[in-house]
Amino acid sequence: MKVGIIGGGLSGLVTAHALAKEHDIVLFETMPYLGGCLSSYHIDEYWIERYYHHCFSDDQALFTLLHELGLDEKLEWRQGSTGYYSGDTLYPLTTPVQILRWPELPLIDKAKLALLTRQAKKIDPHALDDITAETYILEHLGPRIYASFFEPLLRSKFGKNRSKVSAAWLISRIAIRSNRGVSGERLGYINGGFHQIIDRLETSILNRGGTIMLQTPVTSISGKNRQWRVNDERIDAIVSTIPPQELEKLSGLAMPDIPYQGAACMTLGIERDVCKGVYWTNMKDEGPYGAVVAHTNFIPKERYGEHIVYLASYFSGTVPPRLDQKMKEDFCSRFGLAEQEIHWSRMTVDPWAGPVYTTGYRSLIPTYERHGIYLAGMFSDENYPERSMEGSIRAGNRIAACIQREDSNGCT
Structure with a gap:
């Protein structure tokens, strides 16, 4: 069977890899590279992801894939430290002592936050789909914690949509990041970079006879089940990994209107660490980015020969004008970095970076x-x-399993 896969991100590549042994695979990718949000830059002698990445201890499907690709021995576990930037001050918030010294909240509120973190994995997020994160925090932790801690996080992540985001997302986010010890959060990384997953999936697909068409956007889809034409090429089965509403534009078939937002991520190679050894800093103060992710406070700087920092921003609609310049200027000003200390910078913008988990999202899936x-x-x-x-x-x-069974009833 000839299977056309639209999109060369992780889902599309995994599907193609699983099917290529027994089926004729054709993968269409708009960009000149594979990987989507897991793609990487090649800088001098090393690779670095376009968007910051790490994995978690419960990622069993990822570990199985790493083993299958011969990468499991490259998986390493490190401690990810956290911080909070407020009032032009970066407060490290990794150790118990640092948290106790944090002046933004009184001790009773810090205890409430700690309790929520411990309980998050026991809470069923699906039951919170119709409750906003704002309502949940106000009712369970109070307005002071919401205003000082959660509202800035929701604002930086979702902007004007922050009041629509469900508590299901928030609790899941807290739960997935709750694997913490006194020295930080336990996070995984592939020694040498996650680009190796993309490279080995590509090699596997090609070695099994699959075709990968880069810089080939899908412009038309016509036909019906088992009699499709994609860009006027005959296809027996289509796998689409693009946003459903974009698929609807191509095919004319009714699809759910999933709320999405864009992401703009600036990566900087810089002379020195300006983040006090902190890996992940959330920004309370408003600015052109909502988080500063100092990659080389997580993975040793010696692997790159310089410090690497990400500036993360999310947007709805179109990317704000001059965002890259504003990010760089703001970062230099806030963190005391001279422009000549920046070795290089890259900006990646994806208008379809990911869904916004608004209330009622589950019914849209x-x-x-x-x-x-x-x-x-x-x-x-x-x-x-x-x-x-x-x-x-x-x-x-x-x-892939659905297609292998050729039983669409098993895919509902």
């Missing part, structure tokens, strides 16, 4: 097969209510 087209991606059930590499891999595996 499309079935695995719709109008005879198989659907897998960030919008899939496996990525609800918090998208991840793990969720994208599981979504890709699920669709």
Whole structure:
């Protein structure tokens, strides 16, 4: 069977890898590179992800894939430290002593936050789908904690949509990041970079006879189940990993309107650490980015020969004008970095970076097969209510299994 896969991100590549042994695979990718949000830059002698990445201790589908690709021995576990930037001051918040010294909240509120973190994994996020994160925090922790801690986080992550985001997302986010010890959060990374997953998936697909078409956007889809034409090429089955509403534009078939937002991520190679050894700093003060992720406070600087920092920003609609320049200027000003200390900078913008988990989102999740087209991606059930590499891999595996069975009833 000839299977056309739209999108060369992680879900699309995993699906193609799983099917290529027994099927004729054609993968269409708009960009000149594979990987989507897991793609990487090649800087001098090393690779670095376009968007900051790490994995978690419960990512079993990822670990299985790493073993299959011969990368499991490169998985390493490190401690990720955290901080909070407020009032032009970066407060490290990793150790118990640092948290106790943090002046933004009184001790009783810090205790409430700690209790929520401990309980998050026991809370069913699906039961919170129709409750906003704002309402949940106000009712359970109070207005002081919401205003000082959660509202800035929601604002930086979702902007004007922050009051619509469900508590399901928030609790899932807290739960997935609750594997903490006194020295920080336990996070995983592939020694040498996650680009190795993308490279080995590509090699596997090609070695099994698959075709990968880079810089080839899908411009038309016509036909029906088992009699499709994609860009006028005959296809027996279609797997789409792009946002469902974009698939609707191509095919004319009704698809759910999933709320999405864009991401703009600036990566900087710099002379010195300006983040006090902190890996992940959330910004309370308003600015052109909502988080500063100092990669080389997580992975040793010696592997790169310089410090690497990400500036993360999310947007709805179009990217704000001059955002890259504003990010760089703001970062230099706030963190005391001279412009000549920046070795290089890159900006990646994706207008479809990921779904916004608004209240009622669960009812929007499309079935695995719709109008005879198989659907897998960030919008899939496996990525609800918090998208991840793990969720994208599981979504890709699920669709591959559906096609292997040739039983769409098993994909609902």
